[in-house]
Amino acid sequence: xxxxxxxxxxxxxxxxxxxxxxxxxxxxxxxxxxxxxxxxxxxxxxxxxxxxxxxxxxxxxxxxxxxxxxxxxxxxxxxxxxxxxxxxxxxxxxxxxxxxxxxxxxxxxxxxxxxxxxxxxxxxxxxxxxxxxxxxxxxxxxxxxxxxxxxxxxxxxxxxxxxxxxxxxxxxxxxxxxxxxxxxxxxxxxxxxxxxxxxxxxxxxxxxxxxxxxxxxxxxxxxxxxxxxxxxxxxxxxxxxxxxxxxxxxxxxxxxxxxxxxxxxxxxxxxxxxxxxxxxxxxxxxxxxxxxxxxxxxxxxxxxxxxxxxxxxxxxxxxxxxxxxxxxxxxxxxxx
Amino acid sequence: xxxxxxxxxxxxxxxxxxxxxxxxxxxxxxxxxxxxxxxxxxxxxxxxxxxxxxxxxxxxxxxxxxxxxxxxxxxxxxxxxxxxxxxxxxxxxxxxxxxxxxxxxxxxxxxxxxxxxxxxxxxxxxxxxxxxxxxxxxxxxxxxxxxxxxxxxxxxxxxxxxxxxxxxxxxxxxxxxxxxxxxxxxxxxxxxxxxxxxxxxxxxxxxxxxxxxxxxxxxxxxxxxxxxxxxxxxxxxxxxxxxxxxxxxxxxxxxxxxxxxxxxxxxxxxxxxxxxxxxxxxxxxxxxxxxx
Numbered sequence: 001x002x003x004x005x006x007x008x009x010x011x012x013x014x015x016x017x018x019x020x021x022x023x024x025x026x027x028x029x030x031x032x033x034x035x036x037x038x039x040x041x042x043x044x045x046x047x048x049x050x051x052x053x054x055x056x057x058x059x060x061x062x063x064x065x066x067x068x069x070x071x072x073x074x075x076x077x078x079x080x081x082x083x084x085x086x087x088x089x090x091x092x093x094x095x096x097x098x099x100x101x102x103x104x105x106x107x108x109x110x111x112x113x114x115x116x117x118x119x120x121x122x123x124x125x126x127x128x129x130x131x132x133x134x135x136x137x138x139x140x141x142x143x144x145x146x147x148x149x150x151x152x153x154x155x156x157x158x159x160x161x162x163x164x165x166x167x168x169x170x171x172x173x174x175x176x177x178x179x180x181x182x183x184x185x186x187x188x189x190x191x192x193x194x195x196x197x198x199x200x201x202x203x204x205x206x207x208x209x210x211x212x213x214x215x216x217x218x219x220x221x222x223x224x225x226x227x228x229x230x231x232x233x234x235x236x237x238x239x240x241x242x243x244x245x246x247x248x249x250x251x252x253x254x255x256x257x258x259x260x261x262x263x264x265x266x267x268x269x270x271x272x273x274x275x276x277x278x279x280x281x282x283x284x285x286x287x288x289x290x291x292x293x294x295x296x297x298x299x300x301x302x303x304x305x306x307x308x309x310x311x312x313x314x315x316x317x318x319x320x321x322x323x324x325x326x327x328x329x330x331x332x333x334x335x336x
Numbered sequence: 337x338x339x340x341x342x343x344x345x346x347x348x349x350x351x352x353x354x355x356x357x358x359x360x361x362x363x364x365x366x367x368x369x370x371x372x373x374x375x376x377x378x379x380x381x382x383x384x385x386x387x388x389x390x391x392x393x394x395x396x397x398x399x400x401x402x403x404x405x406x407x408x409x410x411x412x413x414x415x416x417x418x419x420x421x422x423x424x425x426x427x428x429x430x431x432x433x434x435x436x437x438x439x440x441x442x443x444x445x446x447x448x449x450x451x452x453x454x455x456x457x458x459x460x461x462x463x464x465x466x467x468x469x470x471x472x473x474x475x476x477x478x479x480x481x482x483x484x485x486x487x488x489x490x491x492x493x494x495x496x497x498x499x500x501x502x503x504x505x506x507x508x509x510x511x512x513x514x515x516x517x518x519x520x521x522x523x524x525x526x527x528x529x530x531x532x533x534x535x536x537x538x539x540x541x542x543x544x545x546x547x548x549x550x551x552x553x554x555x556x557x558x559x560x561x562x563x564x565x566x567x568x569x570x571x572x573x574x575x576x577x578x579x580x581x582x583x584x585x586x587x588x589x590x591x592x593x594x595x596x597x598x599x600x601x602x603x604x605x606x607x608x609x610x611x612x613x614x615x616x617x618x619x620x621x622x623x624x625x626x627x628x
Contacts, residue, residue, distance in 0.1 A: 127394070232435060233430050233431075233432060233435040233436040234435065234436050234437055234438040234439075236391050236428075236430075237428060237430055237436050237498075238438075238449075239389075239390070239391050239419070240389045240390070240391055240422060240423065240426070240427065240428045241423045241427075241449065241450040241453075241454060242419045242420050242422060242423015242424065242450065242453075242454040243419070243423070243453070243454070244416060244419060247453075252438055255438075255440045255441070256438070256439060256440050329440070330440065331439070331440055331485040331487070332439065332485070332487050
């Protein structure tokens, strides 16, 4: 009963968030300068052409009226038609979403592995040169933004040592047997490791660029909270039982120290997804972020709205998952 | 000598400093005997317990002396062997039961982990042993407690669990580091009785660290009074309470609150006595530098 209530409350807050995002994006993109109709017509179009096209897309109505029309459509699952691509918005957005999700998840995995390994190494060899090296690595990782990492990686592994692909999601010459847009997952499911390898070689650099700053944040916070935990009484007690340093760090300290890091990863993961917009552009990766930039450049209002709603939904789901994991890992919250 | 633990001439100092924090401490404990280490805060009594169990903070170095546990010199052993020996033969009853249990693990593995991981018991045997011990510490519903998380238990219950955990592997030596300081007065008495009971039943050697002479009189057979990291008096409990030999011990005893006359007994230790004790410590330091 309690659980059901918690879920209902959660769904309510999620819908409020989504409605808020919808309202803000709808009005803001109509208030800022820039006109989608002007982008579609050739130079020298007559006033009549402009008026006709404006009326065709319903842009002559008041903003409130437009919002109402859009909202009634959205409730029925119709997000309108893209102005620049002249196709329904939702299939376009859903077609691109898997590519972005795969990239973001891959980046998250890299960040957790690198950040976790650095933190554990730093704590295992705390107060030595190794910890200082970890601190320096964290500092460097944090102070260079993801798009700059992207450029650095392109120079290193695309130009000087061309081991990874610098553009696209998969080599265009390959025959694709895929029925879903989740190429990476599907290539594994179909045991097509040749395709999987090609996908990975495309994905590695953008994912790493997104992952490095997050890895640095994870490493820094996790190391700090591990170090604090290492001084606690139950860790000392475990030492008197005969356990060595590795066991003490991994079994006693880590399960408790990881909790604050987990919350942070949730917040930072939403930033990382925001970062895909520019990273996908840099690597010509065919994801949602790349599409978002095109949509903004073309003033494709319905498409922008659709992308923003999907991103907003994604963020609320991530927050939900993080909260659930936190409750699962923290026994003090489990029964509350 | 059948002493299970012998500490010989143990000196420790802060890393990088000449100043000693433990000053040539020597004592030994036989099987089944309880030695009280008493002194004010900062006298080094907890530090001795930590040195015995190999959990001194990294900032403190042992500069001299030896700790013989079951005849083996801890300082000369490889760290892994030392950990294993301490884990198999000694145990700690910690000061604060609220922080000494891992909040994210159930009680059962916190009692059984030493048996399973260090001593190689099967999980089933360790579980039987844990239930047996929870009975010994008078926990009514051991099955339920084993499945609980620490936050679901009261402070007194947690200290019982920690005592059970300490006696799980039949240790030959238990270090009790102010085990009742963090508890309610009403619970203190029960816990003390319990520690005494288990110690007697298992005839464990015990180092009982406390600042409370009242507790010493109830639990210990002998005591060592510490000032500034130096033992100023070794005595049997009976002799001590008849009349301590050292002036500092006398002052300490006089400062212990008595229910009969609280006003008269809550006195600060006389400054002249403190000065004399400090001078004694400095003299010992001078002698130590010349000798060593």
